[in-house]
Amino acid sequence: MLTALIVMPAVAALIVALIPRQRSELFLPIGVTVSMAPLALAGYLFVEFTAGEAGFQLVERTMLYAPWGFSWYLGVDGISLPLVILTALLVPISLAASVAITHRLKEFVMYTLLLEAGLIGVFLALDLLLFFVFFEAILIPMYFIIGIWGGERRIYAAVKFFLYTAFGSALMMAAIIALAVVAGREAGAPTFAYTDLLDLAIDQSTSRWLFAAFALAFAIKVPMFPLHTWLPDAHVEAPTAGSVLLAAILLKLGTYGLVRFNLGLFPQASVDFVPIMAALAVIGIIYGAVVAIVQPDLKKLVAYSSVSHLGFIVLGTFALTSGGLAGGVIQNVNHGITTGALFLLVGMIYDRRHTKQIADFGGLQKVMPAYGAVFLFTIFASIGLPGLNGFIGEFMVLIGSFPALPVHAIIAAAGVVLAAIYLLWAYERAFTGIPEKPENQKLLDLNLREKVLLAPLVILMLVIGLYPKVLLDRVQPSAEAVLDRIEATTDYVAPAPGRLSQVLMIGEGE
Amino acid sequence: MVIALPLASATFLHFFGRRIGEPRAGYLATLAVAGSFALGLGAGLPFFSGGAHATVVTIWEWMPAIGAELVITWDPLSVLMTLIITGVGALIHLYAVGYMHGDERFSRFFVYLNLFVASMLTLVLAGNFAMLFMGWELVGLCSYLLVSFWFTKPVAAAAGKKAFIVNRIGDLGFLVALMLIFGAFHTLSFQGIFERAPEVLSSGMATAIGLLILVGAAGKSAQIPLYVWLPDAMEGPTPVSALIHAATMVTAGVYVIARSASIFELSPVAGPVVATVGAATALWAATIALAQKDIKRVLAYSTISQLGYMFLAVGAAGHIAGLFHLMTHAFFKALLFLGAGSVIHAMADEQNMDKMGGLRKHMPVTATTMAIGTIAIAGIPPLAGFWSKDEILGVAFARGGWFSVLWIVGLVTALLTAFYMTRQFVLVFMGEPRWESEVHPHESPRVMTLPLVVLAVLSVIGGFFNTPFRTALEHFLEPSFEGVNLAHPPEGWLMFALLAGLSVAAGLAGAAAAFFAYNRPADLWRRFEEAFGPLWSLWRSGYRVDDIYGATVVKPGLRLAEETAFRFDLPVIDGAVNGAGRLVRTVASRARAMQPGLVRSYGVVFAGGTVAVLAWLVWRGG
DSSP, X not given: OHHHHHHHHHHHHHHHHHSOTTOGGGHHHHHHHHHHHHHHHHHHHHHHSOTTOOSOEEEEEEEEEGGGTEEEEEEEOTTTHHHHHHHHHHHHHHHHTOTTOOTTHHHHHHHHHHHHHHHHHHHHBOBHHHHHHHHHHHHHHHHHHHHHHSOTTHHHHHHHHHHHHHHHHHHHHHHHHXXXXXHHHHHSSXXXXXXXXXXXXXXXXXXXXXHHHHHHHHHHHTTOTTSOTHHHHHHHHSOHHHHHHIIIIXXXXXXXXXXXXXXXXOHHHHHHHHHHHHHHHHHHHHHHHHHHHXXXXXXXXXXXXXXXXXXXXXXXXXXXXXXXXXXXXXXXXXXXXXXXXXXXXXXHHHHHHSXXXXXXXXXXXXXXXXXXXXXXXXXXXXXXXXXXXXXXXXXXXXXXHTTTOHHHHHHHHHHHHHHHHHXXXXXXXXXXXXXXXXXXXTOOOOOHHHHHHHHHHHHHHHHHHHOTHHHHHHHHHHHXXXXXHXXXXXXXXXXXXXXXXXXXXXXXXX | OTTHHHHHHHHHHHHHHHHHOHHHHHHHHHXXXXXXXXXXXXXXXXXXXXXXXXXXXEEEEEEGGGTEEEEEEESHHHHHHHHXXXXXXXXXXXXXXXXXXXXXXXXXXXXXXXXXXXXXXXXXXXXXXXXHHHHHHHXXXXXXXXXXXXXXXXXXXXXXXXXXXXXXXXXXHHHHHXXXXXXXXXXXXXHHHHTTHHHHOOHHHHHHHHHHHHHHXXXXXXXXXXXXXXXXXXXXXXXXXXXXIXXXXXXXXXXXXXXXXXXXXTOTTHHHHHHHHHXXXXXXXXXXXXXXXXXXXXXXXXHHXXXXXXXXXXXXXXXXXXXXXXXXXXXXXXXXXXXXXXXXXHTTSOOXXXXXXXXXXXXXXXXXXXXXXXXXXXXXXXXXXHHHHHHHHHHHHHHOTHHHHHHHHXXXXXXXXXXXXXHHHHHHHSSSOOSOTTOOOOOOOHHHHHHHHHHHXXXXXXXXXXXXXXXXXXXXXXXXXXXXXXXXXXXXXXXXXXXXXHHHHHHHHHHHHHHHHHSSOHHHHHHHHHTTTHHHHHHHTGGGHHHHHIIIIIHHHHHHHHIIIIIXXXXXXXXXXXXXXXXXXXXXXXXXXXXXXXXHHHHHHHHHHHHHHHHHHHHHHO
């Protein structure tokens, strides 16, 4: 089934390829329709997935090249499951939001579907070489999406995006090969299989070097301060669909990779690197927020807010506590939903006004009440208002990190105040008051298509905010398992109450 | 269930409000809140007879990893808060049906009002700090939405934002307090915290948590130094000011401190600091209120000042006195705000008291009820404010030491309170009319005056719930403060008479002074105000605190952000990257005097990396 999940979008791309070039009116409808198939399958995956279990499920493994120990090896656990589903959900939405694209539309749809195949592959791959192949394969469609359908400085942004990531990838590639070679020496035969590599005894200095190589590659993706400068450019230039997928999914490759590979494969090095990673995370939280305050461009503002929000995920991850780690995984999803929605919304106003500058707007709430309402709702989800999704991740990260990293957690909490400042100030300038500019006075409110696109995201914001159990039941066991392994293989013991078992619940024993 | 009713109503109105049409949407919202009141009363009855025990109801798991469930605590303290919120809330909803008449977003207004009531109930019914925090933030959201309800007015939009952000600064303190609590107790649930507090907390830790809770409470309850949002919040429609910024939301800080009584008790410092902040705020805001021209701003500063009294009480461990004042204040301040709204309504949205005067004859019901509210807040017996304020002053007096100083501050504030309230009443309702000829003041419709009358009755009798002679409220609330050493006013008739005599004298003196100063032709009282010179204009400007904050916090902060973004992020960090990129490109183009194709340079990097690794492996494995 997991294989089908990867193959389906690729087949969908093929179907789109078969549409005759003259029938351009069909590209988008067919693209959206075929991309519903992976979504349906992802829904089925959610049902099939057994909640409460920690390990990999629905594992598939076929040896591809035995001498290297390279295999088609897929599996899903609580950490990857939400990201797979999010990907399958956001692709049809982004496609349906791309009505403004007319130039080379067919290729656009195909690239987006190929991107989906790669993204799902990355999250499911349990063979490191396979992971790397997908990781690289993503770059190509994304590069073209930014480079062909982007804004004025699209080439600059695309090249910057590509080179930044390729630089990280090269290091990671080296580290992956090194791992396989070490495995070959220790166990007799080289292997790229994640589960085999877990048991590998790597000497300390090697494991630190490998940790650093992986961490650098992922830190670029996240992006962590000071490796973040590709992100604002890429976002500002990318078309709406590109921005949505970039922010919602691509960045999560970084945080996902940190949990899966850095914590998983190099437990001791992870413990050793906590001071650096946590410090950079907190700097990112505050720095991203401060820079976001004064951005004149809506997309840039949201891009810097991503730097800040993803800092929370990294902080939670390297707090090495139950609440922090699970909160980080949840925040992965939440950030995908809210930031995805924000970029969709910015795209919708851009399609109408052809500008993203906050100063060009003003009084929009009056002319576009539904649009303004959804925007405000999403802003509050992003600020971390309790009852909506953003709060769950942020609050869990903050409270959960505190036992391990009290000072970091307290500083990070200030990011919550800054988020309110930059988002509400932007809202005030763009939406309140009286629409004075004539171009703003006749704007049309959301149409039915746009409402349908936003509805699932808005609903998810509410559901996860009020009933996060749907996610936590699946995420928490896997997060616990990561910590179990770290505690089992190193001297590290999570400070109380950093583990689920140490938390007092009322209701128990009453 | 109590929460669900207004929430359901809000949801329903959100989707169908416009279809239902104007008055009906409002009545439905009112009914929902009144229904909650009835439910709360029914479920709370066993506590009145004294036979019930506090119960805890779990709704569902929320965030197990940090010990947070959605769970409801039903004990006397939450019963009291529920009844105040829904009772006063229902009256204000009803009033708003009249006040918001003709507004194009009429039903939307009631969506927000209902949502607010549901949020506020979440806050006071929460069984752990995480859920309390949820209610805490949601009332902040509703406050934001309602203050900037008329968002086309830039001042209203700015005021809403300011309220939310200043509150968030307080929340930061609260959030850190929650972290410390979780770190110390391994849970956020009230049961797990308050019962074990004496074993778990050192006094230093209790002080830290207490002071951080104070920061949060000072934000929500508008205490020094975070009170600046409340006067601006008056840009919201007047029913909002009455419900959120007088009767309920702003008292959340008092509630939280009372709820955390067993933590404050363990600290020798936190309580006195709370009391000092309260007393200082009470005096500070009262002086500002003296000189305000805007009818609602007088009441806003008055609210800040009265909240200061409540902080003084809970800081002195007189939790019941504090909650008692919270209740009576909810009655008479809601009354005063609604009365002010009635005046504004009648005067075609005029809020400047300079342009009022003599309205007594035109709006007798409003004038009478406002008079009752004024007497109640001034602390003249036997109205509600006298009993509760006197109990607070009694507690402060009985604690002695530093609290004696605070007692004197409270007494002075009582005098000022009577002065500014009487000034307001005289300027609005007595003397000669000073409005322009085209204004035709009229009494408000019955849907607005009925709540005024009910609240006026409550302001008269509300004090008898807890007099030195009949301590009903105290008995009722005691189970919620099991194990906490409550402070009481001094015992005995003589002491009571002496203390009460002093505070009544202060009240009467203030009222009399204001009456004689202002019940004269306008040029005479204007000259009276001018006699104070610069002091008066300093008070009128609220000590220019907004300007000071602007110059010391907002402006430098914005500058820092700009410097970081445009002088550091772009040129330095991004510049370094682009510089490296240029370097690579130069090297690549020199190496292969051809166009540096992207895929090629990728290949170069890739191959280079692989070679490096292989070399390293050979060397290591060597």
